[in-house]
Amino acid sequence: MHFQRETYTNVICLSLLLATSLYFNVMLINTARHVREALQLHRSTASPLHLRPIEPYSFVGNDFPELLSIESRLVRMSVEESVHYSLADPEASDEWLWTAPLGDNHIRLGPDMRMFAIPMFHQLHCLRGIREAMENGLSSLHHAQQEHIHHCFNYIRQWTLCSADVTLEPGDFMSRNFTTERVGATHTCRDWEPAYTVVNDRWFEWKKFKQEHDALQKRTEEVTDI
16 A cells, blocks of 8 residues: 555656756746847847948939938837727827828928928828728729829738738638637837838928028018019
């Protein structure tokens, strides 16, 4: 009886030891995976784009930088369903409007404040236009506006290909319950906040430039009329 009790105790201890070992192995593997992902993200963010400052450019003809010089870092975004940004809810128009930066979706650069578009804000502008067309009906738009919507569809198609996001999204979308399963895959993205900051700041610089330029032009015209 004593031998059986001792054998039973040894089996329990061995089982607990194996279970503990398995648990720590799984935890170690998961930790190693998270550390590897963190290191990959750190390497990406620790090596920002070294862009040439905009000052040496004349912004005449083709003499301008290929990319807007902003802080370049990566962030993680979990794609999820939202009650916001609908097609026709009463607050939809305002919510979509707030995806735009200050101003007219453009940025002015260089000594003469040459105007440029930023693809990120161009795409959001297109989504706002498509939403309005879907809400009001395509037939409510005149021909030029319909052509603009066609341009927007093609523009977003091309930029979807350009980004080429290959993050794996599990599940069959046709059978997924989006009411209860609201969170999808987590994507690694370029942080969009610096783009808003730079474009907003540049808008105020443009307004100041325009006011000073208009005032100077008015004074010049007054002198000319004397």
